[in-house]
Amino acid sequence: MAVFIIRRVLYMIPTLIAVSIISFAIIQLPPGDFLTSYAAQLRQQGDIIDETQLEALRQRYGFGEPVYVQYFKWVNGIITRGDWGQSFEWQKPVKDLIWERLALTMAVSFSALLVSWVVAIPIGVYSATHQYSWLDYLLTTLSFVGLGTPGFLLALVVLFVVQSQFGMNVSGLFSEEYMMAPWSWAKLMDMLSRIWVPMLIVAVSSTAGNIRITRANLLDELNKPYVETARAKGVSEMKLIWKYPVRVALNPFFSTVGWSLATLVSGTTLVALVLSLQTTGPMLLRALTSQDMYLAGSFLFLLSTLTVIGTLISDILLALVDPRIRLES
Numbered sequence: 001m002a003v004f005i006i007r008r009v010l011y012m013i014p015t016l017i018a019v020s021i022i023s024f025a026i027i028q029l030p031p032g033d034f035l036t037s038y039a040a041q042l043r044q045q046g047d048i049i050d051e052t053q054l055e056a057l058r059q060r061y062g063f064g065e066p067v068y069v070q071y072f073k074w075v076n077g078i079i080t081r082g083d084w085g086q087s088f089e090w091q092k093p094v095k096d097l098i099w100e101r102l103a104l105t106m107a108v109s110f111s112a113l114l115v116s117w118v119v120a121i122p123i124g125v126y127s128a129t130h131q132y133s134w135l136d137y138l139l140t141t142l143s144f145v146g147l148g149t150p151g152f153l154l155a156l157v158v159l160f161v162v163q164s165q166f167g168m169n170v171s172g173l174f175s176e177e178y179m180m181a182p183w184s185w186a187k188l189m190d191m192l193s194r195i196w197v198p199m200l201i202v203a204v205s206s207t208a209g210n211i212r213i214t215r216a217n218l219l220d221e222l223n224k225p226y227v228e229t230a231r232a233k234g235v236s237e238m239k240l241i242w243k244y245p246v247r248v249a250l251n252p253f254f255s256t257v258g259w260s261l262a263t264l265v266s267g268t269t270l271v272a273l274v275l276s277l278q279t280t281g282p283m284l285l286r287a288l289t290s291q292d293m294y295l296a297g298s299f300l301f302l303l304s305t306l307t308v309i310g311t312l313i314s315d316i317l318l319a320l321v322d323p324r325i326r327l328e329s
Helices: 002-026 034-045 051-061 067-081 094-129 134-148 151-166 185-194 196-222 225-232 237-243 245-249 251-255 257-266 269-275 280-289 293-321
Strands: none
Touching: 002 067, 002 293, 094 134, 094 196, 094 237, 094 245, 094 280, 094 293, 134 196, 151 196, 151 269, 185 196, 196 245, 196 251, 196 269, 225 237, 237 245, 251 293, 269 280, 280 293
């Protein structure tokens, strides 16, 4: 196991280098750059353009030079100074912007992930062990409805119902008086009183999908010889189901950790836009559309890095959970 982990970590190094190159190249695809767009916007508005400041930024980040020069300046800043670059639109260091919203994003996404797993696994197990019962049909129908309902549409419906029926505004993670206030116990309680809305909306689709995955995988395992053998030896049904076939049926949950980590950061962008959440998803979308290159590139690199790390974690968890997997081979 130790040799496998070391080998995979060494493989991650060239992978991350390639990912950083691709991330930086992607945001260079549109013509021009942010400074060019920013200067054109100021001219349209009739504002005065500080050419000295624009020229200083061009020199600092290598605008006008080949792409590889700009890339090496970016990577050198990250390695030597921990400088991920400057967000031109927000006029703040990129690392400060990311960390400001990262905790809120992970709070919403991680709570939704836990809710999804806690709800989906027992329902999927029950549905598989009571196949073709009326409750199985009902749960199957509800899961298909959940899968077919877009998250942003569900968010719009929830906003309308809560506003029209209860006169409450549940958009955003904070009330207006706490929006710009420093962190305190009152602000934390205010966030917890509102976070359940995006948490449940984000969890609906993933819960429905996980129910179907658990049910299908468990049905494949229930009729296998090792289950029949354990049942013939007198193992109690509850212990038999949860100790053996369920353990194998949960493999997809561990194998999806690779992109689950990235989802914790990116969040559900459309839902976040509808609910006006102060998470990283809308900021990433805005950075891409405005060609805020260092902010967008840093986001893409962070998401890719988490995916690579998550894939390693998935492999390790699968080896621990499923005895059929032998890393040595």
